[in-house]
Amino acid sequence: AQSVTQPDIHITVSEGASLELRCNYSYGATPYLFWYVQSPGQGLQLLLKYFSGDTLVQGIKGFEAEFKRSQSSFNLRKPSVHWSDAAEYFCAVGVKSKSSGGYQKVTFGTGTKLQVIP
Amino acid sequence: GAGVSQSPSNKVTEKGKDVELRCDPISGHTALYWYRQSLGQGLEFLIYFQGNSAPDKSGLPSDRFSAERTGGSVSTLTIQRTQQEDSAVYLCASSWLGAGGLSYEQYFGPGTRLTVT
Numbered sequence: 001a002q003s004v005t006q007p008d009i010h011i012t013v014s015e016g017a018s019l020e021l022r023c024n025y026s027y028g029a030t031p032y033l034f035w036y037v038q039s040p041g042q043g044l045q046l047l048l049k050y051f052s053g054d055t056l057v058q059g060i061k062g063f064e065a066e067f068k069r070s071q072s073s074f075n076l077r078k079p080s081v082h083w084s085d086a087a088e089y090f091c092a093v094g095v096k097s098k099s100s101g102g103y104q105k106v107t108f109g110t111g112t113k114l115q116v117i118p
Numbered sequence: 119g120a121g122v123s124q125s126p127s128n129k130v131t132e133k134g135k136d137v138e139l140r141c142d143p144i145s146g147h148t149a150l151y152w153y154r155q156s157l158g159q160g161l162e163f164l165i166y167f168q169g170n171s172a173p174d175k176s177g178l179p180s181d182r183f184s185a186e187r188t189g190g191s192v193s194t195l196t197i198q199r200t201q202q203e204d205s206a207v208y209l210c211a212s213s214w215l216g217a218g219g220l221s222y223e224q225y226f227g228p229g230t231r232l233t234v235t
Contacts, residue, residue: 110160
């Protein structure tokens with residue numbers, strides 16, 4: 001079964017600093033990859049996704065992520081963090097498996113909480 | 119257009135009671151998912167629907183949990199004889215399926231916060 005690892009439970013960065021959130025997955029083939037954000041008291045919102053093609057994908061709010069097949073990673077980056085970016089970030093992978101009736105099952109990581117300090 | 123809606127937004131119930139949580143997906147989305155998010159935890163997959171059938175129920179934690187979907191639209195998650203450990207936010211998401219059963223991004227509802235006292 002596929003799995004997703006977000007090794008950093010909590011990260012603190014200064015406003016204006018760069019950010020990188022790590023995500024590693026375990027799966028035999030290239031899965032479909034997503035990053036979602038959950039702001040306090042809000043639902044989850046899709047930041048960006050990778051299905052195929054260019055391995056550097058751009059998302060909303062100035063975020064980008066790079067798929068690295070050799071490292072089984074899909075790290076999320078932002079050059080300059082804003083205070084409003086404080087939230088919890090979830091990496092997710094979608095794979096097609098027999099156990100899910102041949103349809104795509106999406107597995108989420110445990111999330112990384114981002115704190116932004118002035 | 120309208121997003122995914124869930125009701126109620128908050129539910130407080132006594133231990134041992136049954137509860138029903140409702141999800142209205144985005145119109146036209148054939149895939150529907152239920153997740154549970156406990157305090158400080160990630161998203162725990164519960165069940166996945168394709169149309170009215172549930173190809174994957176592997177995440178349901180016990181036989182006290184069940185879910186159904188009717189008309190390829192509304193879904194209800196039922197928890198019988200609730201326990202305190204069932205307290206969590208229950209999230210519903212929907213998506214449409216592309217060619218080959220590929221599920222594109224999931225659109226999440228605001229969740230139902232369940233508190234079992």
